[in-house]
Amino acid sequence: MPSGTSSWASKVLALLAKDLRAEFRTRYALSAVFLFALTTLAAVSVSLGAGGLPAAYLAVLFWVILFFSALSGLAQSFIKEAETKTAVTLQLATSEDVVYFGKWGFNLLLLLGLEVFLVPLFLVLLNVEVYQWWLFVTVIFLGSAGLVSSTTLIASVVAVAGVRGALFSVLSLPVLLPLLVPLVQVTEKCLTPGVMTPGTAELRILAAYAGIALTGGWLLFPFVWRE
Amino acid sequence: MTGPDSTTASGIGFVVTASGVSKAFGRRRICTDISFVLRRGDRLAVVGPNGSGKTTFLKILCGLLRPDRGTITYHFHGTTVPRNHWHALVGLVAPDLALYDELTALENIRFLNDVGGWGKTGGQLRSLLGDVGLAGREHDLLSTFSSGMKQRLKYAAVLVKAPPLLLLDEPTANFDDSGAAIFHEVIQRQRAAGICILATNNKQEAELAERHIVMGE
Structure with a gap:
């Protein structure tokens, strides 16, 4: 049977590279995500001032800003394929798992890029001090992986749905709530002086969530992608 | 028009059955x-009025939609091909299918080559663009193309894969005379390469096929 000869990974990378190139030319998702984050962070910073907020509030603020910024952009790569009629091209170009992991990788890079931009601004504008850096970085990475793994599948559902509207947010909120709670708890520990905890239990929960969401998305995606 | 040798080889032993x-x-x-x-070698025209x-x-034939009853089956050398592998065997040119406006012509077909793993070299891809009359426009963004040029690029895109089953929906839509010549050369x-199915309202195009299905009767 004739088929492609390249490795699975190189096909995924080809889709990832295409999405990155298209994104840098159109700023379709980038502008939505970064402007939302910047606007929200500026509003919070001006309203609350720098310093004085308890660690619990700071942790909640951090994830709320990141969460809603991400929601404004993570669905775009799939929705754009549907709106511009390139989804059919992609369906006939490669296998479902290449599409799923290519889009997952793009969304993860988009979110990590947002965090590289958002975290320093958050720390500076709200005068936040991080007491456990390794834990803080690990939590952000695991949280991002979980967030992206859930939203990639949901975005594909929304893209094929006739009526989109607020469907992405409505579907995402209940799925992501179990992720947000441990994220906020561990982040609070990172921002609290004198609390030197490894946070092992929470990290396990976050890693398990990301793993289950990624695997579940991979298994369910073919049913969404082809009728 | 130059084309890959694998085109001819890939259609041998390939059978599509609708039941x-x-x-x-x-x-x-x-x-x-x-x-x-x-x-291989069969041409089927699907004709009928708009709507x-x-x-x-055609979408049922290429696996994008499921029939309510009956089956479509792809056989390759006597083996039934699983539906999730059909994408490697079928190419579609259709008004409902678009390429990426934010990429250049060459980037579009290079992406389809890479994501499908078809292993064409840069020279072969440029040659394909030349075959459909897009030489010299390789590095222009698709958003600057006319509808006829976009249609030509769709043919180049499908030739990257050289599929044993080629589905053409309104195959000469937006084409001028030289574009129509590309269509004739492709079919x-x-x-020699495989099977071709045309969906058209155009009598002359339909007459290129030996077998016909009339829709909407």
Whole structure:
């Protein structure tokens, strides 16, 4: 049977590279995500001032800003394929798992890029001090992986749905709530002086969530992608 | 027109079978009990007025939609091909299918080559663009292309894969005379390479096929 000869990974990378190139030319998702984050962070910073907020509030603020910024952009790569009629091209170009992991990788890079931009601004504008850096970085990475793994599948559902509207947010909120709670708890520990905890239990929960969401998305995606 | 040698080889032993295929959207019947067997060299025309379901039938044939009743089966050297592998065997040129406006012509077909793993070199991809009359426009963004040029690029995109099953929906839409010549050359080559199915309202195009299905009757 004739088929492609390249490795699975190189096909995924080809889709990832295409999405990155298209994104840098159109700023379709980038502008939505970064402007939302910047606007929200500026509003919070001006309203609350720098310093004085308890660690619990700071942790909640951090994830709320990141969460809603991400929601404004993570669905775009799939929705754009549907709106511009390139989804059919992609369906006939490669296998479902290449599409799923290519889009997952793009969304993860988009979110990590947002965090590289958002975290320093958050720390500076709200005068936040991080007491456990390794834990803080690990939590952000695991949280991002979980967030992206859930939203990639949901975005594909929304893209094929006739009526989109607020469907992405409505579907995402209940799925992501179990992720947000441990994220906020561990982040609070990172921002609290004198609390030197490894946070092992929470990290396990976050890693398990990301793993289950990624695997579940991979298994369910073919049913969404082809009728 | 130059083309890959694998084109000819890939269609040998490939058979498409439709068995009692029926599809309806609500009360609107698209097709009823369609059956056929197609082998390399066969051409089938799907004809009928606008809205009769020609495009829907092509989408069923390439696995984008499921029939309500009946089956479509791809066989390759006697082995049934799983539906999730059909994408490697079928190429579609259709108004409902678009390429990426934010990429150049060459980037578009390079992406399709890489994501499908077809292993064409840069020179082969440029040659394909030349074959469809897009030489010199390789590095122009698709958003700057006319509708006829976009249609030409769709042909180049499908030739990257050199599929044993080629589906052409309104194949000469937006084409000028030289574009129509590309269409004729492609389906001529496809006779040696595999199966070609045309969905068209154009009598002359339909007459290029030996077998016909009339939709909307």
